[in-house]
Amino acid sequence: DVQLTQSPPSLSASVGDTVTITCRASQSNTITKYLNWYQQKPMRAPKLLIYAASTLQTGVPSRFSGSGSGTDFTLTISGLQPEDFATYYCQQSHTAPWTFGQGTKVEVK
């Protein structure tokens, strides 16, 4: 299985900050652009933010952006809003079984 490692596991930030989360795929073979990002709030289902590394899902605010290819990817939140405090997961969709990172919790500083 493709292992995904997110960093950091958690971070503290303030409203208005720019936050960057990274996701690295384990295998030396590229997962090309097949990397997706989700936001999950407590007791809620995950919500798709970005797919194919950099495509914003319909309805997601433009302060969310994704980049990367191959094995290294980033999710950036530019101008953190109060509703953005949550846990973020990456997921690879290049090689079945589809796998998720362990999550990054964005907390209030």
Next chain:
Amino acid sequence: QVQLQESGPRLVKPSETLSLTCTVSGGSINNYYWNWIRQPPGKGLEWIGFIHYSGTTSYNPSLKSRVTISVDTSKNQVSLNLHSVTAADTAVYYCARVSNYDSNGYPYWCFDLWGRGTLVTVSS
């Protein structure tokens, strides 16, 4: 708008079968891939498997020997059966849709619509 709702027993005994149904409302089950994903309390996400409305399935090898996913297009429902459960199968179970495709018609395998999830506890 399209909504997904998971239903089924919340408590299952060890060694028995966990059975859940995902009902799709506000839209058709056709032309999409339907997935089951689970999340143990306080932990990360694990993809269980998918079914296409045509009946094609694929399962996570870690669970393949115990999982069956089926579809009933007449009822707009997808079902999950997980056999011989243990406490390790205690989790929130989600159904989720795949509907994003590339220009060649290949799914991006990202989950764009999720049910609210249902917590299933395995305990005697």
